[in-house]
Amino acid sequence: MNKMPYAEPWRIKMVEQVKVLTREERIEKIAKAEYNLFNLAAEDVYIDLLTDSGTGAMSADQWSALMLGDESYAGSKSFFKMKQAITDITGFPYVMPTHQGRAAENVLFSVMVKKGDIILGNSHFDTTKGHIEFRHATAVDCTIAEAGDPTLQHPFKGNVDITKLEQCISEYGKSKIPLMVLTVTCNSGGGQPVSMENIKAVHAVCQKYGIPLIFDSARFAENAYFIKTRESGYANKSIKEIVKEMFSYADGMTMSAKKDAIINMGGFIAMRDQQLYRNCATFNIMFEGYITYGGMSGRDMEALAMGLQEGTEYDYLHARISQVAYLGNLVKAAGIPLIEPFGGHAIYIDAKNFLPHIPQLQYPAQVLGVELYIEAGVRGVEIGTVLADRDPQTREERLPKMELLRLAIPRRVYTNSHMDVVAWGLKQVWNRKDNIKGLKIKYEAEIMRHFTATFEKI
Ligand SMILES: Cc1ncc(COP(=O)(O)O)c(C=O)c1O
Numbered sequence: 001m002n003k004m005p006y007a008e009p010w011r012i013k014m015v016e017q018v019k020v021l022t023r024e025e026r027i028e029k030i031a032k033a034e035y036n037l038f039n040l041a042a043e044d045v046y047i048d049l050l051t052d053s054g055t056g057a058m059s060a061d062q063w064s065a066l067m068l069g070d071e072s073y074a075g076s077k078s079f080f081k082m083k084q085a086i087t088d089i090t091g092f093p094y095v096m097p098t099h100q101g102r103a104a105e106n107v108l109f110s111v112m113v114k115k116g117d118i119i120l121g122n123s124h125f126d127t128t129k130g131h132i133e134f135r136h137a138t139a140v141d142c143t144i145a146e147a148g149d150p151t152l153q154h155p156f157k158g159n160v161d162i163t164k165l166e167q168c169i170s171e172y173g174k175s176k177i178p179l180m181v182l183t184v185t186c187n188s189g190g191g192q193p194v195s196m197e198n199i200k201a202v203h204a205v206c207q208k209y210g211i212p213l214i215f216d217s218a219r220f221a222e223n224a225y226f227i228k229t230r231e232s233g234y235a236n237k238s239i240k241e242i243v244k245e246m247f248s249y250a251d252g253m254t255m256s257a258k259k260d261a262i263i264n265m266g267g268f269i270a271m272r273d274q275q276l277y278r279n280c281a282t283f284n285i286m287f288e289g290y291i292t293y294g295g296m297s298g299r300d301m302e303a304l305a306m307g308l309q310e311g312t313e314y315d316y317l318h319a320r321i322s323q324v325a326y327l328g329n330l331v332k333a334a335g336i337p338l339i340e341p342f343g344g345h346a347i348y349i350d351a352k353n354f355l356p357h358i359p360q361l362q363y364p365a366q367v368l369g370v371e372l373y374i375e376a377g378v379r380g381v382e383i384g385t386v387l388a389d390r391d392p393q394t395r396e397e398r399l400p401k402m403e404l405l406r407l408a409i410p411r412r413v414y415t416n417s418h419m420d421v422v423a424w425g426l427k428q429v430w431n432r433k434d435n436i437k438g439l440k441i442k443y444e445a446e447i448m449r450h451f452t453a454t455f456e457k458i
Pocket residue numbers: 053100101102103125127128183185186187216218219255256257258266267
């Protein structure tokens with residue numbers, strides 16, 4: 001009863017002005033953007049929850065670390081500092097910088113994935129799936145069935161169904177499976193974590209069949225926070241200890257450092273095997289840059305090294321994940337359907353149940369995103385049929401189990417008053433939901449269409 005309330009373990013030193021347009025102006029802006037929220041100018045957005053990727057606020061220590069950046073082409077001090085931080089935190093001895101997470105996927109998959117391959121995983125992220133399908137390989141999802149039920153309470157909805165995993169290996173054959181990708185936490189599945197028990201079980205299966213296990217690690221620290229707070233046996237371990245244990249079960253990792261390393265741009269691949277490192281080096285040099293900078297400047301590698309330490313502190317993670325839960329609880333209290341448990345970096349509104357009269361092929365989550373922008377100047381992103389893309393073979397629309405509007409919260413950027421506005425905006429849309437109509441696509445790209453598609457109202 002007398003417990004001190006939580007508050008962020010930081011205070012604000014510098015602020016950035018944001019603009020609030022009128023509702024009429026927003027109606028005009030979103031029509032001009034052809035109902036794709038990616039097409040909006042950022043300055044026309046009041047609260048930008050499009051992504052938590054690269055949108056965090058760096059600390060004073062990170063900003064001062066920028067001044068130490070060594071911009072040497074090869075072997076810069078900043079690279080070695082970053083490498084040391086990555087090895088200390090993950091245990092991987094080989095580290096290769098890339099300009100962001102998808103670039104890490106591109107380099108690694110250039111080495112490991114070929115036409116006809118099967119890449120097993122737990123709700124592969126869209127760029128991961130994109131890089132797989134671009135190589136005419138197939139991503140096969142082995143996430144537990146519980147993840148498909150938006151309100152089912154399960155502490156680790158990012159978990160892999162181990163029986164399905166084994167079945168897939170025997171169905172497709174080990175020789176077709178060059179690697180397995182385990183995403184921690186699982187962004188496409190609702191920001192849901194994977195338990196240590198499940199990580200161990202996946203590791204055991206991969207070991208048994210000799211399949212390399214690679215973690216898509218963008219939010220590995222948030223995953224560790226959930227293990228600490230939800231899994232028995234971990235309450236007294238530090239986040240850094242949990243992280244070390246998680247990675248001990250992997251052969252390598254791709255990382256979008258724009259998330260849990262709290263920097264605006266950067267990524268890397270890390271691994272245990274020297275031969276794999278050497279094979280990646282060729283592609284890194286071709287696509288990214290020399291192996292000790294890979295598309296990053298020295299100053300950003302300094303900030304990354306610092307950000308990794310800060311991002312794996314319990315107090316920081318507690319404040320961050322509590323803010324996501326603060327918004328989740330406000331939305332839930334209003335009776336608005338959303339994915340539970342709340343994710344680590346985002347809440348996901350269940351658009352299928354919010355707008356049940358809009359069929360999936362009229363993109364209810366896209367519609368909800370547009371309406372929330374109109375109502376409160378809040379920008380989210382569709383995780384539904386638009387994102388799912390067409391089947392690469394049949395070109396038919398793929399209909400995912402869930403239609404979600406993701407509201408991803410940038411790290412250390414917004415206050416809980418901003419979260420109050422977001423919840424208020426959703427309530428306004430909820431109150432007039434029956435009169436909302438669907439959208440149809442006017443233009444779409446062949447792959448990863450959600451970024452550039454345009455729409456019109458039905
Ligand atoms: C789980 C996951 N993997 C990979 C990526 C790709 O990273 P990036 O945006 O840095 O290319 C993202 C980005 O959102 C992600 O969430």
